[in-house]
Amino acid sequence: MERTNIFFDKSNMTIHMVGIGGISMSGLAEILMNKNVKITGSDLVETDITKRLQSMGATIYYSHDASNISNQDLVVYTAAISKDNPEITEANNRNIPAIERSELLGAIMDQFQNSIAVAGTHGKTTTTSMIASVVLESGLDPTIHVGGLLNLIGGNTRIGNSECFIAEACEYKNSFLQFRPFLAVVLNIDLDHLDFFKDIDDIRKSFELFLANVKTPGIIVLNIDDPQTKTLSKLLTRPVITYGINTPEADWSCENVTFKQGYANATIVHKRSRWANISLAVPGLHNVSNVLAAIAVCHSLGISKSTIINGLEKFQGTHRRLEDKGMLYGVRVMDDYAHHPTEIQASLSAARALATNRLFCVFQPHTYTRTHELIDDFSRSFGQADTVIVTDIYAAREKDTGIISSRVLNDRINMNTGNSVYISKFKDIVEFLRDNATAGDLVITMGAGNVYQVGEMFLGGCGN
Numbered sequence: 001m002e003r004t005n006i007f008f009d010k011s012n013m014t015i016h017m018v019g020i021g022g023i024s025m026s027g028l029a030e031i032l033m034n035k036n037v038k039i040t041g042s043d044l045v046e047t048d049i050t051k052r053l054q055s056m057g058a059t060i061y062y063s064h065d066a067s068n069i070s071n072q073d074l075v076v077y078t079a080a081i082s083k084d085n086p087e088i089t090e091a092n093n094r095n096i097p098a099i100e101r102s103e104l105l106g107a108i109m110d111q112f113q114n115s116i117a118v119a120g121t122h123g124k125t126t127t128t129s130m131i132a133s134v135v136l137e138s139g140l141d142p143t144i145h146v147g148g149l150l151n152l153i154g155g156n157t158r159i160g161n162s163e164c165f166i167a168e169a170c171e172y173k174n175s176f177l178q179f180r181p182f183l184a185v186v187l188n189i190d191l192d193h194l195d196f197f198k199d200i201d202d203i204r205k206s207f208e209l210f211l212a213n214v215k216t217p218g219i220i221v222l223n224i225d226d227p228q229t230k231t232l233s234k235l236l237t238r239p240v241i242t243y244g245i246n247t248p249e250a251d252w253s254c255e256n257v258t259f260k261q262g263y264a265n266a267t268i269v270h271k272r273s274r275w276a277n278i279s280l281a282v283p284g285l286h287n288v289s290n291v292l293a294a295i296a297v298c299h300s301l302g303i304s305k306s307t308i309i310n311g312l313e314k315f316q317g318t319h320r321r322l323e324d325k326g327m328l329y330g331v332r333v334m335d336d337y338a339h340h341p342t343e344i345q346a347s348l349s350a351a352r353a354l355a356t357n358r359l360f361c362v363f364q365p366h367t368y369t370r371t372h373e374l375i376d377d378f379s380r381s382f383g384q385a386d387t388v389i390v391t392d393i394y395a396a397r398e399k400d401t402g403i404i405s406s407r408v409l410n411d412r413i414n415m416n417t418g419n420s421v422y423i424s425k426f427k428d429i430v431e432f433l434r435d436n437a438t439a440g441d442l443v444i445t446m447g448a449g450n451v452y453q454v455g456e457m458f459l460g461g462c463g464n
Helices: 002-008 023-034 048-055 086-093 101-109 124-138 172-178 200-212 227-235 285-300 305-314 341-354 368-373 375-379 406-416 426-436 452-460
Strands: 014-018 038-042 059-061 074-077 098-100 114-119 143-150 155-158 164-169 183-186 219-223 241-243 252-260 263-270 273-283 323-328 331-336 359-363 387-390 420-422 442-446
Touching: 014 023, 014 086, 023 038, 023 048, 023 101, 023 143, 023 155, 038 048, 048 059, 074 086, 074 101, 086 098, 098 101, 098 172, 101 164, 101 172, 114 124, 124 143, 124 164, 124 285, 124 305, 172 200, 183 200, 183 285, 200 227, 219 227, 219 285, 241 252, 241 285, 252 285, 263 285, 273 285, 273 305, 273 341, 285 305, 285 341, 323 452, 331 341, 331 452, 341 359, 341 375, 341 442, 359 426, 368 375, 375 406, 387 406, 387 426, 406 420, 426 452, 442 452
Parallel strands: 014 038, 014 074, 038 059, 074 098, 114 164, 114 183, 143 164, 183 219, 219 241, 331 442, 359 387, 359 442, 387 420
Antiparallel strands: 143 155, 252 263, 263 273, 323 331
């Protein structure tokens, strides 16, 4: 297609990536370098990710400055970068094309005949990683691009040599509308990103447009446990594959779900016939749903039953998704990326089953907009914790307008469950945990920002 030619048909091409240290941008940089594209990039802080890219041959500037732009052929930026960024401004002055990251990912996806895009408000990284685990087990040698670090591939990106490409598809700012996958999955549709979307109908419409981009013939996999996704399935005119834990009429469902120390065993049912038994190495009922999605995808690709089961039973999870961080004096520390009320409840349910005594949750809200718009849901999300410690909001791409604060959220939680305390500084949270957590307790840090550092400080005996 025409846009693909822009990126890959020119020899000695140089692409500049603004925000190259991001988890997705860095992975795309690796894919491009594997295609002999020269990469320059910029970010504000040197990290292990940027060091790795430099060791692979990328030129990286630790500032956002117009002088970083010279004779590159293309500039790519993330959705978090403002349009008045000096590098984007300089690219425009020099008539160098500048595009958002998702358009680049869509162009890369176009290079693969069997591209798989996993969408949904929650669970994208885990489900994409589950599918990757099975496809690797099958020997199909895929290229993989996930939004988290996966030990199985030594990072967030794997370069393969087949026509199979597996990636997440994010709905924020309609990014996934740049994709034209062969196979698309929608895990769920929930109210989120209200700094961009108007309401749930607007979000569902975006997912409908995403599915309209699936190639023909192609494959669509939908979770019909989710009410919005079920509504979406009724709007589609093409065949779909359905799954659901609580929906026996789905193509893929399950029965006899039991838990041992928080980890599920289930009988997988295909079109009302028992298909296989599976035991998971990742905790929580929500991961049973993710497994059903992965099975539906991998079965549709023609992968054998034994390979699917082996790949999923070996799956150990990704970083920052109910990740075990360690143990100190009998206190178990975990970390999770959950930053939406639905995710929080699912992760706390899994953590509750893993805790042998009390459950402490250290929560860092992510963005002022999300905290303000969903505060009622947030305030009801922490009932499964014995104590929730709320720390300051992680601003990410936003500025503090004073409309919401963590103190307000703390008070609202206490109106519902009475189990919250507000502590601003990480070192003070660590001291609180040292004073209050005892052997058998589980501490889970939760949020999409840097709250994981609390657990690392606690385990490292560091109070600074």
